[in-house]
Amino acid sequence: MSYPWPDAGTALNAISTPMPVIDEDRLAANILRAQSYLDAHGKTFRPHIKTHKIPAIAKQQLQAGAIGINCQKVSEAEVFADAGFEDILITYNILGAAKLSRLKALNARIGRLSVVADSAVTIAGLADTFDAARPLAVLVECDTGGKRCGVQTPEAALALAEQIVSASGLIFRGILTYPAPGGAEMVEKFIRETMALLATKGIDCPVRSSGGSPDFYSAHLVASATEHRAGTYIYNDRSMLRAGHCSAGDLAMHVLATVVSKPTADRAVLDSGSKALTSDLLGFNDYGLLEGYEGAKIISLSEEHAVVDLSGCTGARPEIGDVVQVVPNHTCVVSNLFDRMVFHRNGVVTRVEQVAARGTVW
Amino acid sequence: MSYPWPDAGTALNAISTPMPVIDEDRLAANILRAQSYLDAHGKTFRPHIKTHKIPAIAKQQLQAGAIGINCQKVSEAEVFADAGFEDILITYNILGAAKLSRLKALNARIGRLSVVADSAVTIAGLADTFDAARPLAVLVECDTGGKRCGVQTPEAALALAEQIVSASGLIFRGILTYPAPGGAEMVEKFIRETMALLATKGIDCPVRSSGGSPDFYSAHLVASATEHRAGTYIYNDRSMLRAGHCSAGDLAMHVLATVVSKPTADRAVLDSGSKALTSDLLGFNDYGLLEGYEGAKIISLSEEHAVVDLSGCTGARPEIGDVVQVVPNHTCVVSNLFDRMVFHRNGVVTRVEQVAARGTVW
Numbered sequence: 001m002s003y004p005w006p007d008a009g010t011a012l013n014a015i016s017t018p019m020p021v022i023d024e025d026r027l028a029a030n031i032l033r034a035q036s037y038l039d040a041h042g043k044t045f046r047p048h049i050k051t052h053k054i055p056a057i058a059k060q061q062l063q064a065g066a067i068g069i070n071c072q073k074v075s076e077a078e079v080f081a082d083a084g085f086e087d088i089l090i091t092y093n094i095l096g097a098a099k100l101s102r103l104k105a106l107n108a109r110i111g112r113l114s115v116v117a118d119s120a121v122t123i124a125g126l127a128d129t130f131d132a133a134r135p136l137a138v139l140v141e142c143d144t145g146g147k148r149c150g151v152q153t154p155e156a157a158l159a160l161a162e163q164i165v166s167a168s169g170l171i172f173r174g175i176l177t178y179p180a181p182g183g184a185e186m187v188e189k190f191i192r193e194t195m196a197l198l199a200t201k202g203i204d205c206p207v208r209s210s211g212g213s214p215d216f217y218s219a220h221l222v223a224s225a226t227e228h229r230a231g232t233y234i235y236n237d238r239s240m241l242r243a244g245h246c247s248a249g250d251l252a253m254h255v256l257a258t259v260v261s262k263p264t265a266d267r268a269v270l271d272s273g274s275k276a277l278t279s280d281l282l283g284f285n286d287y288g289l290l291e292g293y294e295g296a297k298i299i300s301l302s303e304e305h306a307v308v309d310l311s312g313c314t315g316a317r318p319e320i321g322d323v324v325q326v327v328p329n330h331t332c333v334v335s336n337l338f339d340r341m342v343f344h345r346n347g348v349v350t351r352v353e354q355v356a357a358r359g360t361v362w
Numbered sequence: 363m364s365y366p367w368p369d370a371g372t373a374l375n376a377i378s379t380p381m382p383v384i385d386e387d388r389l390a391a392n393i394l395r396a397q398s399y400l401d402a403h404g405k406t407f408r409p410h411i412k413t414h415k416i417p418a419i420a421k422q423q424l425q426a427g428a429i430g431i432n433c434q435k436v437s438e439a440e441v442f443a444d445a446g447f448e449d450i451l452i453t454y455n456i457l458g459a460a461k462l463s464r465l466k467a468l469n470a471r472i473g474r475l476s477v478v479a480d481s482a483v484t485i486a487g488l489a490d491t492f493d494a495a496r497p498l499a500v501l502v503e504c505d506t507g508g509k510r511c512g513v514q515t516p517e518a519a520l521a522l523a524e525q526i527v528s529a530s531g532l533i534f535r536g537i538l539t540y541p542a543p544g545g546a547e548m549v550e551k552f553i554r555e556t557m558a559l560l561a562t563k564g565i566d567c568p569v570r571s572s573g574g575s576p577d578f579y580s581a582h583l584v585a586s587a588t589e590h591r592a593g594t595y596i597y598n599d600r601s602m603l604r605a606g607h608c609s610a611g612d613l614a615m616h617v618l619a620t621v622v623s624k625p626t627a628d629r630a631v632l633d634s635g636s637k638a639l640t641s642d643l644l645g646f647n648d649y650g651l652l653e654g655y656e657g658a659k660i661i662s663l664s665e666e667h668a669v670v671d672l673s674g675c676t677g678a679r680p681e682i683g684d685v686v687q688v689v690p691n692h693t694c695v696v697s698n699l700f701d702r703m704v705f706h707r708n709g710v711v712t713r714v715e716q717v718a719a720r721g722t723v724w
Contacts, residue, residue, distance in 0.1 A: 149623040261511040
């Protein structure tokens with residue numbers, strides 16, 4: 001079976017739907033804008049590749065000035081190590097013999113690997129795996145209000161830092177957080193207090209890493225952070241648009257879809273179901289923005305169908321066979337559904353890239 | 363990079379997480395139970411392969427007595443044609459030159475292909491593509507209350523049937539619906555009225571196809587239906603359990619996950635985020651059932667993290683490093699995230715199957 005990947009030069013309106021398409025110029029502008037902002041504020045940039053999972057795109061990010069990349073899982077990092085990346089931070093607690101063994105092999109073959117830990121259990125596993133001949137760099141993950149992973153207090157961060165320092169196979173590299181939106185003040189306070197505690201024990205804390213696309217352009221408000229990590233900024237999506245973090249002209253990903261049915265005047269059905277758009281709501285009560293059809297609302301998804309309520313349309317309504325463009329609620333999860341991604345400039349295909357790390361959740 | 367697929371004989375607690383695992387005995391029992399029920403009521407069974415997307419599983423379904431398979435997309439059907447399947451129904455409106463061309467090629471190489479249509483536009487496209495030398499069988503899709511695709515009235519179904527009959531390259535095979543839950547009465551009424559109208563024009567309607575796993579064991583209530591289509595029944599999931607359509611002992615898929623963090627006594631974090639469990643809610647307000655931990659609630663997913671609220675736990679609480687089993691809200695979308703699927707019997711891996719049609723949304 002031959003998959004329907006288009007050749008360079010193909011017009012977008014001739015490709016099979018549903019298909020996510022990436023605007024090259026918007027992509028490049030998003031990369032440049034983000035890097036320029038962090039450069040201007042003296043912070044290093046470590047993009048999160050989970051949004052695209054494509055080595056060629058990560059290379060564009062490094063060429064613009066990023067110091068390395070950020071992955072979540074060992075298998076995701078392995079794909080990028082295979083593609084030649086030498087500075088990878090895995091922002092995840094690595095646990096269990098199988099994953100620790102792979103982590104050790106990864107550390108032996110790239111120049112600069114680091115991970116995070118937020119528990120004594122995780123650090124004990126790392127300490128048992130690594131040795132002084134090829135030590136592993138570890139950052140302590142801190143919960144500054146995001147309420148996901150991370151130690152709860154600067155005192156707990158200090159205790160884990162001391163555990164790392166005392167392990168011959170580990171190097172304490174610093175602290176890291178994924179803050180809640182609008183959390184700059186809490187992050188700054190946590191970093192300052194932790195650094196002060198570490199200083200009383202003579203422990204250096206060279207890296208203070210914060211992150212997130214939603215608050216990207218507030219990164220300068222966390223004065224003590226040295227590094228920022230972000231992913232979604234590169235494509236942007238409907239959630240970023242709603243939050244005012246990008247404009248419609250910064251949306252680099254659209255999902256092309258075809259109107260396959262129009263059972264009533266007020267109901268259209270698209271061929272982009274939850275296996276194309278995902279069912280991520282991110283606080284919305286519908287499943288993406290149908291560009292060019294004011295008032296149309298994607299009210300439900302089944303696996304291969306999107307039901308669009310047209311009753312609120314104030315202008316044109318789509319007809320059966322029309323190809324439409326959907327702005328997805330959340331781009332990062334769309335990338336993970338497709339084996340390849342189609343890029344274009346002004347509506348003409350420029351390249352097709354394999355989503356090399358698609359499905360690497362281990 | 364080598365992916366962490368386990369060999370046969372591996373114990374489930376030794377495999378990398380997150381990973382969906384399929385219980386062979388429950389799978390076989392679900393197949394047998396469903397086929398036996400339809401056999402007893404004189405209806406043919408056409409399983410929907412979207413739940414598993416694995417040819418070896420579809421072969422088990424045919425061996426049990428299914429007459430053919432049901433796909434949603436041309437590319438999905440192509441994968442199964444490559445695997446030797448000869449009787450495929452694509453329950454989708456096929457539109458556009460690229461897809462029609464592939465559909466024609468598919469029809470030329472398998473024994474019995476059929477599709478559905480619910481508009482004059484779709485039928486016109488099919489009529490322009492196929493010819494009497496190798497005609498295509500078409501069923502008219504009817505909306506009997508499901509409010510997705512389908513004509514709204516028996517009169518509209520008749521009009522499309524006449525359009526199909528008048529096209530030399532098309533054969534009218536019958537009518538099809540995907541009903542709303544509890545919709546047996548409406549389906550029966552729609553079928554009877556449509557058949558009566560067709561009879562007035564001398565049009566035979568050999569296939570009357572209904573479907574759905576939620577109402578599977580009510581299929582006998584639609585006396586006029588000749589065929590049933592269903593997918594989820596084979597694995598079952600939390601939505602089927604809630605609806606009373608299966609018991610806990612019929613759940614054939616679990617997602618193995620590891621507790622990677624426990625930042626507070628009431629918060630655990632699993633390594634199964636939306637890229638493993640998907641964010642499908644299906645009417646729930648949480649993201650899966652954590653077996654063995656009464657009162658634990660998966661309150662949020664980010665891409666690689668599941669946050670579990672333990673405050674309601676009445677018994678044991680999971681600890682960092684523990685491997686747990688999640689019953690996903692919706693199995694069909696989980697299958698579509700993984701390149702391979704791990705099968706086991708009594709906790710020992712029996713086989714690993716490629717999810718051959720993963721990502722085939724075109």
